[in-house]
Each structure stands twice: as structure tokens, then as C-alpha cells.
Amino acid sequence: MLTRNLADVVIVGAGVVGAACAYYAARAGLDVSVIDRGPVSGGTTGTGEGNLLVSDKEPGPELALAMLSLGLWRELADVLPSRIEYDAKGGLVVASNESGARALRDLAVRQRVAGVTAHEVPADRLRELEPHLASGLAGGCHYPQDAQVMPALAAAHLLRAAGGRVRLRLGEEVTRLLTGADGAVRGVRTQTGEIPAPYVVNAAGAWGGEFAHRAGVELPVQPRRGFVLVTEPLPRVVRHKVYAADYVADVASDAADLQSSPVVEGTAAGPVLIGSSRERVGFDRSLSVPVLRRLAAGATALFPTLAGVRVMRSYAGFRPYLPDHLPAIGPDPRRPGLVHACGHEGAGVGLAPATGLVVARWLSGGDLPLDIHPFRPERFPTAA
Template sequence: MNSDVVIIGAGIIGAATAYELARLGVSVTVVDRGALAGGTTSGGEGNLLVSDKPPGPELDLARDSLTRWHTLGFGPEVELEDKGGILVARTPEAATALAHLTKTHREVGVDARDITPEELAEREPHLTRDVAAAAHYPEDCQVQPVLATAALLTAARRLGAVLMTGAAVTGIEPGRAVHTSRGTVSTAQVVVAAGPWSGSVAALAGADLPIQPRRGVVLVTSPVPTMVHHKVYDASYLAAVASDDAGLQASAVVEGTPAGPILIGSTRERIGFDATIRVAALRILAQGAVSLFPALSGVRVMRAYGGFRPYAPDHLPVIGEDPHHPGLWYATGHEGAGIGLAPATGALLAALLTGGTPTVDPIPFSPGRFA
């Protein structure tokens, strides 16, 4: 078998990259050892956020991506919902930090609105009144990650892309071939989009890529009548996201879903690929959610699930060609934002690989930065 490009990983990033390359007429084969979206993509939420990204390269990528999510032509089939985000500060210090964030966001053109207690109560009637300040981000949205991955891969396959599931990659010869448990694909270009496993996949080509798993767990309640209208989160979440601490970080992130269950996230810890669900961590999540929405204390938890975010040491995605291994490309390291960042990542990788003009500055995401 022969293909211009082989993408390793059929998660949201591999799917978006396949779609963008196929759109440019490149022949693409996507290989995955499991089914589509069977990795981290099925273990997270689907928020497409600008509110949690301070001005900088990740925000630029997120804004480019958000525009693309809206022009892909997807809608209810991927549960695309323009719900907006609400950040709440619970202390005077957090309120000062939130006011600074919304100001810097407005300066770069993000729709960030400081809202009054009355407007907050109107937008989220069940939210606690014990709030020092709040901000509304109308641009924040949500998709269902597995449905979105399937939709992107379906669109890519319509354009000629090939999907090989159940094909574990066992060897990579950059510039020549990818060897899998289902046979060899000859190719000049390989894209590693293997999420938190990207480091071990890159090692098959003799490359060194510092991606680690950052574990996260989400609680799911039984279905309830609509109680949470936006994605609502404690502003302390921003510090948890940016933290380099390997220990447990938890901050309340609460959102409803079209089917009725409420998702309560999320934890962050670097403990390798340990998938044990710890009651202590779930308790912290539940307490945080009830503190924001007291009515949740009477709602039953249905289940918990989790995944491993692909963590890069500087919290930025890795998108581009390995300077030491020509023909070996990366689209990975999106940590807790890979669903939101997927369309822009696919477009950036496709532009770089085909010699096109990127719509965002590729330098901050360059794999060469680790050298």
C-alpha cells in the first residue's frame, strides 16, 4: 500500500489533520491500533474555549480553530452548541485577576464581558450567590468529541482518505514507510498524532519527543432538567491548567449536556498511565460543583470517566516537522484543549506540509523548540 502521508492516530487531531490534507488533494492513510476516537478523545469533554487561554499563541490557535469549527458545516450531528462560558471568582484576589484577564482579552478582540450579580443570576439562576465577580464569554462553545471525530473522518474519507483501524504501528522509517500489525504502508511523510502516546510512537523513528500523559477525571450525573446553561467554571481552573505541578489539581468546571446529565470536571495529575479512579479526587470534584451549584447536592452521580491529556512541558501543542528527522511530523501535545484546537492544528500542519501559507504563526508550536 502507498500513501503520500500516513497519520498515526485516529483521535480528533488525526481526524482534523486527515481532513485538511485530503481537502488539499493529498492522499492520506490514517492508522490506529484501536477504533476511531478510542484514545483521549473519548475520555474528555468537548469544550471549545477561548476564555481559559490568556493572550498568546495558544489563544491565536484557539480563535482560528473556533472560526473553522463554525465553517466546517457541522451542527446537531456533532452536538455543536454555542452555549458560552461563565467564569466565577470566589475571592477578592480572584476577582482582581479575573478583571485583568477580561481586560487583556478585550484588548486582543475576544468578546469578554464583566457581568453584574443581577446578570449572573439571570444567566445561571441555580448558581450560588457567593461570588466576588463573574465574566461571560459568548464565544465559548461545545461539541461531542467522538461524534466530531467521526464527522471529520467521514468528510476526509469522502475526499479519498483511507482509515485503517486495528493497525498498531510497530516501526517507522521516516521518508520511506510505516510498519503496522496489518501490514506496511509506503510513504514519504509520517504525522504522529498519537495523543499521550506520541512520545513512544516518535521513539519508533528514533526521535525524542517530550510528551507525557496528564490524567483527568470527570463525574457524570444522572439526567436532570436543565440546571446549568453555560459552561461554568471557577477562575482557579486557569491556575490548575497552567501548573507544572505533577500532583493532583482539581477545580470546579460544570456544564450541562443536551441529553440531561451534568458533566463535572476536572482533575489534573501526572501519574503516568495509571487509570485508577480515586474516590478522594471524585469527592473534591463533587464538593467543588456543589459549592457552585448547591442544588447539585441532591443529584445522583451516574459514573466517572477519564483520560490522559497529551502534556508538553511548556503547555503548547507541537505542530510541525522534526528538524532532526525529515519526513517525520507532529500534531500533538494539546493537553486539555485538543478538541477545541483540532481544526486549526489540522490546517496548520497541512499548510506546513504542502508549502502553503499558515493562518497562524507556526514558530511557537515548532518541534525544534525542545532542542
């Protein structure tokens, strides 16, 4: 006999965005079912670096969301166990030439107007922040608000902190949405039964477009593959998240072919994480030795001392890309009862708390903390 489980909302996806939606929905008094066909953090979250960044964002809706999230992460760091490895280490963006340094200064001026703290760092003072940094750089900007968490632990502890109002259903795949005669959402069906609920949240990450299609609407989420190298433990060799100014342009790029710029950061546990690459190749997880070599070369160009360091492992992940580089957050008027929380590309961990708070406030009828119009899921034109 099929089981029927009542919930106020079903959240599809147990990554950090889905976990944040569940946490804030439970705090708003809602009963939540979180469903994932894999384990907690089994998708994009489990292959992320855990960055909480404002440094890479132009003023606008995404930066506003990031600023809100930074404050929420600081609150969560006091609530959740220290095992989430929250590290307010700050970021350092460096330029290899004077034109790049000017572009960094211009961006910092605009960001400061939006509330970002950004300090220009002349070339001769870069090593005060990063003693092992390469010589010959033209300057940089220091962003003390940038931080990091361990994303898989953050997702797990958000779900645990949500308490008894959240029921986890792992290893179950949603096979279809339940809808009423008017087309509105009435819950979901999995291989084990039906879960009635008046709302379903699409927090399926890189698979958010696939899930939206299954729900009968189109959302052009595409996977954007990236690789990360993980070194042996090197405590305090790299003190901040350090990246080249080209990284900002790569994040904003619409190109499908490979984009790569050096990103190097230490972690609370000791290993150094090395990125960054972006390419749209579908869900192909194949190891690309040329990309890994490019990442290693970029990292050693920034930190020559890494040339003799062992890489312990590498892994690939998929960022959920939307064409305008903004996530889809909020109700979908094309399918009443369907709410989206996906398409955050590489910023999902950083933007998760604000996304969860927005979704929970909308579900519970509370005041929204910011204008969500730029994130509306129906903003993309329907293909003819």
C-alpha cells in the same frame, strides 16, 4: 505476502486531532492513511468533554490558535451533521472573592486586545446567566465565544466528511517508521505490512512522546490524568460552561501532584459534566475515590442544587502534557518527513481544526494561517 499501500501522508492517531489533519489534508487533494491501534476516538478524544474555549487562555500563541479554531468549528458546524452536538453556549468564569474577581477582570482586558469577547458580570447579575448558581460569589466574566462539541462524534464525522481520499486502518499498531538511507521518513510498517508515504503525522495524543521516541526523536509528552463525573439528564440546570477562576491557574500549572478546581457544564444531551482534576501519574487509570469526592464537592459548592442529583458514571482520561503548555505542531527537522500534531493537553478538541489546517497547508505547500514557530517540536532541550 506483505501489502503495500501508497499514500501521500500517514496519520498515526484517529482522535479528533488526527481526524482534523485527515479532513483538511483530503480537502487539499492529498491521499491519506489514518492508522490507530484502537478505534476512532479510542484514546484521549473519547474521554474528553469537547470544550472549545478561549476563556482559559492567556494572550499568546495558544490563544491565537484557539481563535482560528473557533472560526473553523463554526464552519464545520454547518458542514458536519448536527449529531456532533455543536453548542455555542458560552462560558462563565466566577470568582469567590474580590481578589479573584480583579484577576478575572485583568485577564479579560488582555484577552480583549487579542480579539476575545469578554463581559464582566457583577455579583448581583450572575444568576441572570445561571439561575441555580450559588450565592455569595464576588463576580465573574462571561465569554460568549466558548462552545462545545461531542468529541467522539466530531472525530468520526470529520473522517467521514473527508471522503474517499482517506483510508482508515483501525486495530493496527505502527511497529516502526520506514526510513531511507538519508534518515528521512519513507512510510510506516504495521503488523499487516508496509505503507509507503513521504510524510508521517504524529497525532498520537498522550502517546505522542512514545511514538516520537519510536521515530528516533524526543518529544517530552506526558499523560496528565483527569476524571469526569456524568450526572443523570438535567436539561437547562446548567446553561454554560461554568468554572471557578482557579481553573485557569490549574491549567497553567507544572505541578505533578493533584490540581483540582470545579468545572460544571450542561450538555445538549442533558447530562451535566463535572470536573476538573489534573495529576501526572503515568497511564494509571485507577479510580480515585478521593478525587471524585473532591469534584462532587466543588460542583455542589457552585451549584447547590446538584447535591441531590445522581451521578450515572465517572471516567478517567489522559491529557497530552508538554512542559510549556503549547502543542507540538509542524515538521520535525531532526527526522525529515515526520510532522507532529500532539501535546495539546486538555485543549485538543478545541484546537483540532486549526492544527489540522496548519498541518495540511504545510504538507500541500499552501500558505500557513498563522506563525507556527512557537509550536516547533524541536524547541525542547535534549537531556544530556
